[in-house]
Amino acid sequence: MKSVMRNHSTVTMFIIMGLTNDPHLEILVFTFLFITYTFSVIGNLTIISLILVDSHLKTAMYFFLQNFSFLEISLTTACVPTYLYIISSGNKTISIKACFSQVFFIILFGATEFFLLAVMSYDRYVAICKPLHYMSIMNSRVCRNLILSCWISGLLIILPAFCLSLNLEFCDSTNDHIACDASPILKNSCSDTWFIEQLAIFCAVLTLIMTLVCVVSSYIYIIKTVLRLPSSQQRKKAFSTCSSHMIVVSISYGSCIFMYINPSAKEEVSVNKAVSLLTVSVAPLLNPFIYTLRNKQVKQAFHDNLKRLAFLSKEY
Template identity: 65%
Template sequence: MRNHTSLTSSILLGLTDDPQLQILIFIFLLITYMLSVTVNLSIIILTLVDSQLKTAMYFFLQNFSFLEILFTSACIPRFLYSLSTGDRTITYNACICQLFLIDVFAVTEFFLLANMPFHRYVAIYKPLHYMTIMNYRVCNRLVFCCWMTSLLIILPPLSLGLDLEFCASNAIDHFACDANPMLKISCSDTWLIEQMVIVCAVMTFLMTLVCVVLSYMYIIRTILRLPSAQQRTKAFSTCSSHIIVVSITYGSCIFVYIKPSAKAEMAINKGVSILTTSISPMLNPFIYTLRNKQVKQAFHDVVKRFILFSRN
């Protein structure tokens, strides 16, 4: 196959060829996917219907939950279909579409995570002006910028990848369409694309990480200036959930790029991908809401309304 137009379909090799292990993986992914969608959807509904959750914090949390649903839905359902039917083939156009969606949602999440400490800094540094500074227009613009920046980063290397030629193999060593395994089966000169992918990944990682670190440096400095220990403890507790989610997200990315050997590269990549696409989207809402009294109260209020409505 000397031209990418002749590559009408590819084969996703998945995680394993063991039938029994495939059943376990299917059950695990089905449960985590359903929990992830249910919990994140619950967060979105709560922030929409409860008037007490109409602040910038919950606006960003709402958008983050929406991104988590999109991100995990871009790859897990297709993999579940492959495990249940045994059909590993995917069309070239569907593969490119999946690659684009996964990358856009993932990069947008990074930029959204980098924006979220800003409202916490305003809430701690200028609590009386919080609603004025973090108004609806500002929050919408910040989220819009996250999406636009993500598209600007993803589109250049993806547009170059559309001209790739595939000579012999159409087997992608992954459970979803990913850039690295696709570049490995191409017979084109992929040096430029590989460098662009690395630059875009490092740029996204460093830009967002610097924003998070600088934000928390200012937040910690502001918290330490608070007069009472009770205020400092309360301020630190409001930031702990975001720090945990940031640590999981950035830690998994660092783990991908610190590989023990070239032979174990793809196995580790697939393992971390499962973590980031199934477990993290399920855990993140629990991390954000586990110690949040407002969300718990909103959930109880919605349940009470539903029970009263069903009785009537």
């Protein structure tokens, strides 16, 4: 346990150490992050826009995908622009309030994403296992309530530990990460953080277990149903409707699990920073391509709207 040293806390700013101190490597990191961030925002905004304007994409599946794309934009925006500014300006300091705000939004968007992935797996379960009742079960009211539940669950799961951490006093300003992260913040505190750490771990594990059980259960029923289908064409079609979601689930849970299973304690910080960088930059970039390339309806909507825009531009 840490001893309480409230009267000696003079830290008002944190220093974000980032991925590297090498100026040449920082240029490469900046270029990489800038490109991935730009294209991830463009890609996810394209998905959101297509679902808004195309009448063929007005089902529950695409409503959830639209919200998932919004979360991806929000997550990468909560982290990447700040780090780009740090690299470009050379100013690695960030106020404690700004740091806590960043932590809050990163964890909120991340937790909400996991709940949404669970909801999306349930949607696929209803679509494949109960196709005749799909429209009645996944109606617009139910979909809106499920999205609201994801946000409320994400908020409730992070609030206890976050609110307790607001009263911490700090004796060290070093944040060895690419952004403000809960673990370095707690390590910098001269207050007793044992209870907050245990609470944070409990909430994180609870979120992962709850959502993963929902995802796995849904796909167990989906696989059982698909294997009972008489023709191979039907089985192929059923699996293709789930393939995009399964890939995104694998990336999301895989990266999260990988951060907690490191080769050694010495490599923990560098591995976590690298994986976090990929999670907030590459994953949001890949998801639009995964859903676009593996979904005929989204591809068709994209081509139709490109033709419509080309036609309108010719008229003008």
